[in-house]
Amino acid sequence: MGTSERRQREKENLRRAILEAARELFVDHGFDNVSMRKIAERIEYSPTTIYLHFKDKEEIFATLVEEGFTLLSERLEPFHIRVADPIERLREGAKAYFGFAREQPHFYRIMFDMKSVVMTESAWEEIRDNAHYRAGVRAFGFIVRCVHEGIAQGKIPHGDASEANILLLSHVVWSSLHGVVSLVLADRLLKMPCDLPETAARLLLDATIDNTLRGLTGK
Amino acid sequence: MGTSERRQREKENLRRAILEAARELFVDHGFDNVSMRKIAERIEYSPTTIYLHFKDKEEIFATLVEEGFTLLSERLEPFHIRVADPIERLREGAKAYFGFAREQPHFYRIMFDMKSVVMTESAWEEIRDNAHYRAGVRAFGFIVRCVHEGIAQGKIPHGDASEANILLLSHVVWSSLHGVVSLVLADRLLKMPCDLPETAARLLLDATIDNTLRGLTGK
DNA sequence: GGTATAAAATTAACAGTGTTATCATAATTA
């Protein structure tokens, strides 16, 4: 009788509207500065209606994190085709990664913020099946594939070709990259050798990519 | 007549008590989970009394950040004497840095959290004179000195010996290091090649330090 | 069409937050 399908559709529409409002507000003002009431006001519903679609604010957060990682993946993956050499692909990917973080700092922040909560074993078991975690794994997969190819082509001489070593080296690349982005976003660059902060950030980014890839390839 | 000195002393004692309570609570529960009322309760004063000593919660925060950077500096600087070779000194310093972050994750968090606030030019002018900023510069100075010596001894062949280049390379080292710490503290290590998270973190740390220093020295 | 039922959305409230204005009290100075 078609009505329940329509109602289902309307429900999903409202869910999407909530996410859209939340995303725009988060991107503009940051996670902590956006209240449930503000989100509700924007979609012209009462605050409690949101709780019919999301368990709590954290669940909206997690959903947006997933969205963020998916966006990041979609930005990175074309480079697999565009750039043949895995090392150069890492370089280009790193720049794209940085671009993403700069364009949407609040988004990046909610994706990688240090939560400072000690992860219990059970919490880990739970989170491994979550959509936002899997989306993170997918984005990380870009680096893994580049490193994998780099080792296979003999361009990364350090360690063996075991999965353990590939994952380790991928994490090395990722942490170095995340380090730059994190410091830039936190405005922690100290009296860098040029005036414009934007130029300083790019200088540091290039130098860090160079250094990391040099360490990786030994070239 | 000595009374005003005593009152001054009492005032400073209370100030210290507030900081001590705040620090303990922050370290235990994290910045966001500690309220002014909780701090007040611990020192057995009313919440408003705190405002006679600190403008707002942010000022307590900033004071503790300064304390954190000073602690970090004091932990790093002995290595200038203990380890002669600047590259090996960087390696040992990095481990100490990591140890500090692991021992007091909440402390590290408030020191380096991505604020996601766009720094205006005037805000920069203001912050440059702040104590917590200068304390940060001091800690950063550990890396700068190592890099400086490394270049002088010909162990870091990349770029010239200009101050600009030294600062750039120092930032490269720092961001890579901060990247590991940041990811570890955020529990963002994905299915690493060993079971115990602590061991995974140390593996990644060592690999990142190796890679960064290899990139730096070209060895 | 009218009515029972289920869904959707709202109101009111709780316990908490940072912060401020106002008031009381204690200590120092004159």
Add this chain to the structure above:
DNA sequence: TAATTATGATAACACTGTTAATTTTATACC
């Protein structure tokens, strides 16, 4: 002792995330 000043506390404001109870709305059945 009286005036003044510094110190601390009370009460309140405008928020926060979240829940229980309630009302409105839409569907299904007779």
